[in-house]
Structure formats: C-alpha cells, structure tokens
Amino acid sequence: MDAKLVADSANVAEDSQLGQPVKIYDNAVIETKAKIGKYSVISSDSIIGANSVVGNYCTIGANTKISVDIAAPQSFFSTHSFQYSSEHFKDVKNYPKINASPEPPAPTVIGNDVWIGANASICKGVTVGTGAIIASNSFVAEDVPAYAEVSGNPAKVVRYRFDDETIGQFLNSGWWELEPKDMSGLDFQNPLDSLERINSLKLHLKLKNRNSLAGKLKNSVSGTNSGIIWFSTPYAYADMDALDGVNAIEVISHEPGAEPNAKVLSAGVYPLAKSTYDPKRGWYRLDITSDGSLFKGKIAKNKLTFQLVTIN
Template sequence: MSIFSRFKKKRLKRKNKQILKEKLATSHPLEKGSILFENVYPLHKMGFGSYGMPKVFNAESIECKLTIGKFCSIADGVKIILGGRHFANWATTSPIWILDNNIEPPKSKPKFNNNVIIENDVWIATDAIILSPVRLGNGCIVAAGSMVTKDVPPYAIVAGNPAKIIKYRFSPDIIEKLLDIAWWDYPVDEIKKISPILNSENIDALINYSNNRKTAMATRAS
C-alpha cells in the first residue's frame, strides 16, 4: 500500500469516527446500541432499544442477513454464524471449490436460507452461539454458553448444546397476552412512562394497562 493510500485510509477512518461521534451525540439514548452495532456491521440490522456487540461471522455471502429486533440484550462473547454449512453426505466435507478459484462450484450444492432473525425483547447470555438459519421468538432467553441450532419459541428459556427448551417464562395464556400487547412497538415516551411496570414482576399491571389503552384508543376512534 502506498503512502498516499495509507493517508487516504486514515483520513476516511477519522471522518467516519467523527460522523459516528456526531450521530451518537444527537441520537436518543435508547438508539445508541443499534447505531454502534450497525457501524460495525452495516449489512445487518439492530432495532431500537437493543444493545450488545455479538461477533457476526458471515461464512456464505452478503445475502445472509442478521436482523435483531427491539429491546434485545446481547451479552459479551455471543457469536452468530451465518451460513458456512458443510455437507456430511458428500464424499468430503471440504469446500474444495472455495480453496481454488479455478474449480467450478458443484451444481448440486443445495440452496439454504442462512438468515438469523432475533425478534424483540430477547436476552442472549454470555458466550452463546447462534447458528443459522434460526428465529429467536419474542421474549425468549438463551442461557450462557448455549448453542442454538433451531428456532426458539416466544418466551421460552433454552440452554445446552444443542440448546433445548428448559421451561417457558410464563403460562401459555400470559404469553398470548404479552405477544398481543407487543409493548416494544409503543412510542418511546410511553415505554418510558410504563417502565416501572415493565421492570417489575407485575404482569397483571401491564395487561390492565394494555386493556385500558385499547379502550381509550377505541373511544377516540369512534
């Protein structure tokens, strides 16, 4: 690399750093996590109120997408692997065509969905590994050190390698009500207002609030 190229690269890096600094300074506090994440991984998305910096491995191509919803908590050491499948039923698991550009890729190579979708209010604990393609449902919890290889239902707690359902956070009827409430889609000022309820065990209070909210909205619409 020439001196001019190195200088240009440094100048671009300084400019990008300044743009990021200004964006963080003018953003909502609950938006900072997504801004930092998308600065590192511009091809992927993190929703409002989420935070954490998982290590994202894109082993396939830019067509693999990671989508993280709102108000997700992602701990240190989490790894998310997009693509990178090997085929156990072939004579070799080695992707020889990748090692030599002169070798044609096999025509029989299956097409896979290699996306990972993490819905809203998901907690992924330390050192968990997420393998594509999976969907982590709203409100689920992935225990520390777990390896997720298949979809996780809403409000399930999974643990182990491979991760299995240990239990659900709430009863089926409460889960149904929470999914209907979808508080993460409320306006941010309203979320701040009801945060004492959200950050408590008083699920009934949240359900009552939601019912009153629906009644008020129906009255205004009539």
Template sequence: MRFHQINSGTEQVLSTAPFVRLAAGAALVGCDIVDNVTIDKHSCVSKSELGRYFGLGCFSYVTNAKIGRYCTFGARVSVGAFSHPTNWLSIHEFQYRDCSQIYGDTVLGGGVNIAPPNAPTLIGNDVWIGDNASVRTGVTIGTGAIIGMGAVVVADVPPYAIVGGNPARVIRYRFDDAVIAELLALQWWQLDLADMKGIDFSNVAGAIAELRQRLGARQQPGAAAP
C-alpha cells in the same frame, strides 16, 4: 434504511438520524435499520435487518438475521454464521468460491461464489441472548425468549422460553401460559421508549394493564400509529 459504517478508530462513533452508536472496532455492514442501535467493541453485524433498540455486546458476530425490537445480545455471541455444506466432497470453501484473495490460489476464478445459501435466522421482539451463546443459521427464536450463557441453539425456540445447554433445551418459561398469550396479543414492543415513561415494569400485571391502556389510546381514530 440501508446502513453501512465501520469504526476503525479507538473511540466510539455516534451518528444521528438514525441514532447509531458504534464502539471502537464495531461495524454495521449492509444492514437495514430504523433507529436506536448500539454495537459494542469489536462486534460486527452484517446483511441483517435490525429492529429498533437493538444492542450487541463486545466481540460478537451477527449475520443474515432478521431481528425484532428491544433485543439485546451479550458478549462473544454468534448468530447466523455460514453453515458449510456437509454433503460435498470437502468441508472447505475452495469448492464453491474464488479463493485467490484469501489463500493466493484457487480452483474457481473470476470472483465466482456458488455456495448454497443459508436460510436467515429469525429472532422476534424482546429477546435476550447471553454471553458466549451460539445460534445456528436458519433457526427461529420466538418473542420474549432468553438464550442462556454458553447455549448452543440448533432448533427453534418458543416464545418466552428460557433455554440453555448444548444443544439448548427449554429450562422453563418466563411466565405462565395466560400471561404469555396476553403479551403476544398485546404486542407492547410496538411502542417506543418515550411512550412507556412512568410504568412500573417490575409489576408485570400492572405494566400490562397500563400498556394495554396506552396502546388502546393510540388506536383511537385520529391517534398517531405506533
């Protein structure tokens, strides 16, 4: 469903059906969501699709992104910010939009906006983005990836990679190739939190076995779809 709410107060706002928690100064602007979203203080998400169980830390900005389930971003994170064209005469926005309400003067009138569109940022499931990281618009971040604190991501990130630095580079992978392939095939993130109670997630092999069993049970004839 399309969700639009701005919390201009000093206390958090809780909505149900869908469950959305907006801390003081937080905003969801023109986003498509399913349920279970939490946005911390003075952060904004706009024009994005958010999977279930999405969490965003303080003072962060996310726009023009498609984000999977079970993703958590830290504080002061920037994802998908508009990339100014570099092959026009100037880097300034006056060239392609009506700026009368911004600067009190304009070249283009009538609310015109001819800015070249940016590609959406695509983020898989179970992705963690650390504090102070920036992700360039149009980048794809694979499922299970971790973006380290302060990283500047300007290229695609493979599934289950841990990246860091400026520009961000792969440091290592969270698991070996066999486990990564198994997790990607399993797609455990299709399950909701209520479906995963009692699993010991610190034991990766045991958790995979239990998740496989529960997902298999749900795929039996007559079982509810995940």
C-alpha cells in the same frame, strides 16, 4: 449514525438497517443486510451475521455470534467446498469450480425482547422467539420458542417465563412497537397489570394517530427520486395498519422545489398502487398512480401537501 450510540470501533455494513435508536458497543460487527430493531443493544465483540434479523428491545451479550455457519452440504458428493467455490485455492492453476452451490439457509431471526448472554452462538437459520432468554455460553442449533429460557451445548429449554395464557397475551400485545416514554407509568414488576394497561395505551395512541391522519399531511420525512411518498406522524409506530382501507390521496398542493424539470402533481385525487408501513424507519409509504401509470417523478421533502381519502 449517532456516534454516541455506535462505537467508533464498531464495524457496521453500509447496507445494514438499524432502527432508531440502537446501541452498538466496541468492536461489534454488523454484517451485510443485517437488520436490528429499535432500542436493541449489541455488546462488545459481538457479530450479527449477514441477513440476520434482530427485533426491537433485544439485548445481545458480549462476544456473542449470531448466524454461525455449521451446515455442511450433507446431500452433496463431498463436504468440501471445491464443489462450489474456488476461493481457498484461487491461485492454483486449473483448480475447478463446479456450479453446484448448496441451498442457502434461511436467515437467522431473533424476535423482540430477546436477551442473549455473553459468549453465546446462534446458528444460521435458527429462529429465536420473542421474549426468549439464551443463557451465557449456550450453543443454539434449533429454534427457540417464545418466552422460553434455554441453556447448554446444545441449548435446551429449561423452563418458560410465563404460563401459556400469559405468553399469548404478551405476543398479542405488541408492546415492543411502543416507545419507552409511552410505558413510563407501568409497574414492570407486575406483568399482568402492565399488559392490561398496554392494551388501553395502544388504543389511546392509535386514536391520536388517526386524528393526525385525518388532517392535512406532508411528505415530511424524506424526498424521493422515484415517486414514493414518505411521511410519518408522532404516533405512527403505534398504528402500523392505519392505511388499511385508504385507497387514494387528494393532493392539495405540490411545489417542485429546486429540482430542474420536476413533474408537478396537480391538485386532485390519485389512486394508491401501494401503501405500507416501514417499522424500521417508523414511516408510512405511499405509491400513487397518475394517468393510469405508477408515478415515478421527483418529490422534494415537505413540498407535497395531501390528505388520505377513500374512493369507490
């Protein structure tokens, strides 16, 4: 992580996933398996709870808590944790632990382009829609619709930022997948004009990406010990479905690198078992088959040259 972007005093779990880049301020806590999208800002003393998902271009105010646990086991015999945990009294002899854990809540999901004010609390399992605004000091216990402004304890919808048609256009635009440099020429004070230009811009970037994908490619972003081919292009983020319709690769060359006894892929065509795009990394992923089985050999970074192809 870049020290300039993540404060030294921030506590970020090793298994959390941070888009590139994100800004995390002093004493913020990112708990286990939390995911934070690119260009999101997590302010001082905030907590992003375990398994929470925060989208791209979000702003989380100071001392805000996401994924607050308020759910007691309502359908159980008791509300007390003795039914499923001995943690509080583990030093008490013969304290029972009954294997009847309450159903875990769904993860807390914060959409893209969400602004959450200081000292707000978002409960576990809540989904905050894209473009929403959560006022400072709000307590959010229910889902928040896209582009709604909510406030209070409990938080209620005050108004919507745009009319239904415009909200639909925003949601369809997916502008939050783009980079700030792509949008530098937009008039942000004129949302409708910007939306029209976003659509043209995305088409332009997609065409540039398809041109890149039509040529020779390398596993340019990472090597692997499990046969996965990772690669990217300058405009991959604007074309996440680019691999739809591609069902094979043609290996042009494969150098084993420094790995001892590495299996070399011979030149030829290899069917795909799986192809996806990882939006957090901005990488494409390919899983190939060789001799009818999933290939799981080691591939050193930048040692595989290939082309995407479609076979019958």
